[in-house]
Amino acid sequence: MRDLRVAVVGAGPAGIYAADILTKACEERESRAGVDLFERLPAPYGLVRYGVAPDHPRIKEIITALRRILSKPGLRFFGNVTYGVDVKLADLRQHYDAVIFATGAAADRPLEIPGIELPGSYGAADFVSWYDGHPDVPRTWPLDAREVAVIGAGNVALDIARVLAKTADEQLVTEIPDNVYQGLKANQATDVHVFARRGPAQIKFTPLELRELDHSPNVDVIVHPEGFELDEASERTVQKSRQARMVVNTLFGWIDKLPKGAPHRIHIHFCAAPAAILGVDRVEGLRTERTELVGDGQVRGTGEFTDWPVQAVYRAVGYLSSPLADVPFDHVGGVIPNQAGRVLDLDDFAVTGVYTTGWIKRGPVGLIGHTKSDAAETIDSLLADIDELPRPEYANPSSIVQHLRGRGIAFTSYDGWERLDSHEIALGEAAGRRRIKVVPREEMVAICGD
CATH class of the missing domain: 3.50.50.60 (FAD/NAD(P)-binding domain)
Known part of the structure; x- marks a missing residue:
C-alpha cells in the first residue's frame, strides 16, 4: 500500500481519533501516513476544551489521551487556520491525497x-x-x-x-x-x-x-x-x-x-x-x-x-453543524451528506478523496467515546479507496508550510501549543489552581511563539 498524506480539518476528538486510526492502520500495512490537522482555534481539542463545563475535570482527562495521539510522529498541528478563509479545499487537494472534515457542531x-x-x-x-x-x-x-x-x-x-x-x-x-x-x-x-x-x-x-x-x-x-x-x-x-x-x-x-x-x-x-x-x-x-x-x-x-x-x-x-465552503451540506439534517464517511455530492456520488467524521458526519449525538467507531468507519472507507485517490501536486510536507507562510497566516504548531499549555498551568499553579485559561486569541498566538 502506498504512503499517504492526509489533511484533517478540525482538531477536536473526532479529527484526532481519525488521525490516530489512520496512522495505526498504515503501520499495520507497512506503509506510512502523514496527517496534518488544521484547526481554526490556536489550541487543539475542540469541544473538550471549549464545550465541557470547567467543573468536570474527569471528563477533561480525555485530553491526556488526545495529547498522546497528537504528539505522535507523523502528525502535525496547524492551529489558528480557518478553513474557507486561510486555506480552501482546492489548496488542500493540491497538497494531500485525501481530506477529512471533522469540524463538529458548535452552533x-x-x-x-x-x-x-x-x-x-x-x-x-x-x-x-x-x-x-x-x-x-x-x-x-x-x-x-x-x-x-x-x-x-x-x-x-x-x-x-x-x-x-x-x-x-x-x-x-x-x-x-x-x-x-x-x-x-x-x-x-x-x-x-x-x-x-x-x-x-x-x-x-x-x-x-x-x-x-x-x-x-x-x-x-x-x-x-x-x-x-x-x-x-x-x-x-x-x-x-x-x-x-x-x-x-x-x-x-x-x-x-x-x-x-x-x-x-x-x-x-x-x-x-x-x-x-x-x-x-x-x-x-x-x-x-x-x-x-x-x-x-x-x-x-x-x-x-x-x-x-x-x-x-x-x-x-x-x-448544530455549520456549512463549509466548497463542501456539500444537508441544511435540514445539519450534516455533510455521506455514505460511511465518503462525502456525497448533490447527485449522491462520492466526491473522490473527500471524507467526513464526527458530529458533522452523523449529527450531534452520543458521547465523546462514540467518535472512535465513527472515525474507524471513515478510515476504512478511505483505505478502501486508496487506489482511486489522485496523488497530490505538492507532496512534500514542507510545501503546505510554505503555502501558509506565503499567505501571511500566523499559524500555531504543536510545540507552540505545548508552550501555551505550560503557560496556563503555571498561571494556575501561582493561584493554587489546576489551570487558568488564556482567552484573547492574539495573546494565545503570541505565547505559542511560532
Whole structure:
C-alpha cells in the first residue's frame, strides 16, 4: 500500500481519533501516513476544551489521551487556520491525497417559539463558549436575572443550570479565566428551572452529571412531582436500561427530599414543553404546556399552560453543524451528506478523496467515546479507496508550510501549543489552581511563539 498524506480539518476528538486510526492502520500495512490537522482555534481539542463545563475535570482527562495521539510522529498541528478563509479545499487537494472534515457542531439548534429573539433569550452554545473562555466570544455575560429557565433534557442543560446555581468561589478552583469568575461573582440567579418536554425515563441526562447537581452545599435540587410520569413504556425502558434506571432512581430520591435551605435552587420539571417566551422589550417569563406520554416515548400537548416568572431563558436543545465552503451540506439534517464517511455530492456520488467524521458526519449525538467507531468507519472507507485517490501536486510536507507562510497566516504548531499549555498551568499553579485559561486569541498566538 502506498504512503499517504492526509489533511484533517478540525482538531477536536473526532479529527484526532481519525488521525490516530489512520496512522495505526498504515503501520499495520507497512506503509506510512502523514496527517496534518488544521484547526481554526490556536489550541487543539475542540469541544473538550471549549464545550465541557470547567467543573468536570474527569471528563477533561480525555485530553491526556488526545495529547498522546497528537504528539505522535507523523502528525502535525496547524492551529489558528480557518478553513474557507486561510486555506480552501482546492489548496488542500493540491497538497494531500485525501481530506477529512471533522469540524463538529458548535452552533445552537434553533427553537421556533414566539419570543425566542427577545433580549434575555440565549443559546446554550454561546453561554458555554463564554464560561469556557472561547477566544471569539464577548468577555462579559449579562447575569442579572434572579429566576432563570433552561430548556432541554441533556447534559448541557444540566451544565448550564449547575454553573448558574453554584457560587463563583466554588468554581474558582477550576480553570475558568478571571473574566468568567468576575462575571459569575456578579450573578444574581437564585432559582434555575430546567424544563424537559418528556418524562424522567426519556431524558438524556447521564447519572454522573445528574448526581453532580446535588454536590454543592449552596444548591438545593427540587424535583417537581407535576409531570413526573412513568407509563408502561417508561417502565420497560427503566427495566432494560441501567442508565435510565439510575437516573429515575436518583430523581425519585429527590422528590421527597427535604431542602437543606441553600441560597440557590435548581428546579427540575418534566412533561413541560416550551410554548412561548413572554415579554415586550426583554424576557419577562416562559410559558410551558403540560404534555402527556403517549406510550412510545413521545408526548402530546394537553392544552394546559403555565406561565413562569423568569428573566432569562437558555435553550439547550442541541448543537448544530455549520456549512463549509466548497463542501456539500444537508441544511435540514445539519450534516455533510455521506455514505460511511465518503462525502456525497448533490447527485449522491462520492466526491473522490473527500471524507467526513464526527458530529458533522452523523449529527450531534452520543458521547465523546462514540467518535472512535465513527472515525474507524471513515478510515476504512478511505483505505478502501486508496487506489482511486489522485496523488497530490505538492507532496512534500514542507510545501503546505510554505503555502501558509506565503499567505501571511500566523499559524500555531504543536510545540507552540505545548508552550501555551505550560503557560496556563503555571498561571494556575501561582493561584493554587489546576489551570487558568488564556482567552484573547492574539495573546494565545503570541505565547505559542511560532
